[in-house]
Amino acid sequence: MNRCLGCGAILQSKKKDEIGYIPKEKKEEKLCLRCFRILHYNDLKMVELPKEDILNTVNEKGEYAFFLMDFLNMNKEVISVYKKISIPKTLIISKVDYIPKYINKEKIKSWLKEEYGIKEEILFASAVKNINMGSILKTLEKENKKSAYLLGFTNSGKSTLLNHIQENSTITTSLVPNTTLDYIKIPISEDKYLIDSPGFQYQNPIYKEDIVLLKKINPKTFLKPITYQLKKGASIVIEGIIRIENKNEKCNMTLYMSNLLDIKKVYEKNEIGKEYSCKEISIKKNQDLVILGVGFINIKNDAVLNLYIENQNGIEIRNSFFER
Ligand SMILES: Nc1nc2c(ncn2[C@@H]2O[C@H](COP(=O)(O)OP(=O)(O)OP(=O)(O)O)[C@@H](O)[C@H]2O)c(=O)[nH]1
Ligand SMILES: [Mg+2]
Numbered sequence: 001m002n003r004c005l006g007c008g009a010i011l012q013s014k015k016k017d018e019i020g021y022i023p024k025e026k027k028e029e030k031l032c033l034r035c036f037r038i039l040h041y042n043d044l045k046m047v048e049l050p051k052e053d054i055l056n057t058v059n060e061k062g063e064y065a066f067f068l069m070d071f072l073n074m075n076k077e078v079i080s081v082y083k084k085i086s087i088p089k090t091l092i093i094s095k096v097d098y099i100p101k102y103i104n105k106e107k108i109k110s111w112l113k114e115e116y117g118i119k120e121e122i123l124f125a126s127a128v129k130n131i132n133m134g135s136i137l138k139t140l141e142k143e144n145k146k147s148a149y150l151l152g153f154t155n156s157g158k159s160t161l162l163n164h165i166q167e168n169s170t171i172t173t174s175l176v177p178n179t180t181l182d183y184i185k186i187p188i189s190e191d192k193y194l195i196d197s198p199g200f201q202y203q204n205p206i207y208k209e210d211i212v213l214l215k216k217i218n219p220k221t222f223l224k225p226i227t228y229q230l231k232k233g234a235s236i237v238i239e240g241i242i243r244i245e246n247k248n249e250k251c252n253m254t255l256y257m258s259n260l261l262d263i264k265k266v267y268e269k270n271e272i273g274k275e276y277s278c279k280e281i282s283i284k285k286n287q288d289l290v291i292l293g294v295g296f297i298n299i300k301n302d303a304v305l306n307l308y309i310e311n312q313n314g315i316e317i318r319n320s321f322f323e324r
Pocket of ligand 1: 125126128129153155172176177197220
């Protein structure tokens with residue numbers, strides 16, 4: 001059975017619209033049409049994943065797991081999936097290259113341990129900037145394991161990391177949710193290998209099928225957090241689809257999210273974003289308002305906010321790691 005070298009799907013030449021399709025005459029190339037189009041034309045086609053249970057497979061067959069979670073997506077939904085992994089594991093905070101330098105990583109570690117009850121080792125890594133790549137192999141050696149699954153939500157950087165550890169690896173990487181469609185086993189030393197896996201999906205992503213928005217959500221470079229001071233009645237509007245209105249006297253907030261997003265301050269007369277469902281939330285000084293899949297907003301003083309968003313389940317409030 002031949003598999004696509006880019007996404008791991010089983011190659012087939014019968015159904016053009018299904019995963020793993022490769023024209024008969026191209027069969028030697030071992031790259032499905034979808035991966036070929038992502039690579040050469042940046043053609044971003046989303047597909048529905050077969051409903052296979054990744055966690056069951058890993059918990060039944062795995063020796064070890066590395067779970068990737070990027071800085072902007074450290075939240076309950078992601079961590080609850082991490083906690084369901086029952087085999088030995090390490091948590092990797094990926095894409096560390098875009099975390100602002102002034103943020104103390106040790107604080108993040110102790111916060112993850114205390115706030116979310118993480119007990120295992122936590123590493124920070126960046127495939128793009130080659131930070132801490134060696135620690136993966138070292139961990140496997142230390143733990144005396146032959147193989148490990150790379151797990152994480154879609155876009156957390158699993159395939160990119162694997163391509164950097166093993167230069168001969170040609171797994172397709174992109175911003176399309178579910179770029180990787182099946183397990184891909186790649187040797188990383190004489191007797192050890194890593195297994196790339198399909199990513200987990202958010203229950204309530206705000207991007208849905210919107211690839212343009214998805215591209216903006218994912219930061220390309222160093223994050224530059226922006227601080228806003230909102231008077232009573234003033235709002236922050238993010239991409240016209242999230243509106244946060246201040247109901248008290250004054251509210252200071254700092255936004256940690258991609259600088260490619262269109263963010264503006266508006267006043268009461270501007271109706272933008274008010275078509276979405278509204279919920280009043282009380283938030284304490286130094287808590288974060290987390291927008292799942294997008295990033296978080298650190299609130300500097302006790303506040304009451306009106307939050308307008310299509311799906312209120314995409315929101316979480318947590319204690320921040322800043323004032324620890
Ligand atoms: N800044 C930065 N971007 C990264 C890094 N690693 C990956 N990316 C980007 O993140 C996006 C997703 O990367 P992938 O490696 O395809 O993510 P994945 O976890 O394999 O995603 P799925 O296969 O969909 O589950 C790509 O646009 C990468 O270029 C990193 O270390 N730093
Ligand atoms: Mg992948």
